[in-house]
Amino acid sequence: MLNIIAADTWSSEAIWRWFSAQRALNEAITALEDAGAGLLPLVDASDWQADGVRALHTLIVDLKARATVEVGVLSSRLWELEASGRS
Secondary structure, three states, X not given: OOOOOOOOOOOHHHXXXXXXXXXXXXXXXXXXXXXXXXXXXXXXXXXXXXXXXXXXXXXXXXXXXXXXXXXXHHHHHHHHHHHHHHO
């Protein structure tokens, strides 16, 4: 885990950690958004009436919803990180 808590002044190491944390959050958000987008076609394709496929459909819908929630959480962390850089 990167320690991004700034001291009174920003050192070059602290700035590097801040940018590294920001990059890691952006990469995680992009990965989750890509995963969520990849699940969208599966939602329609798995909307069948067979029990097994219906269970798969429910799982895919749940995974898509969870990915969306995680994007929101990571976006909040990114906003907090960016705000700490402005202070």
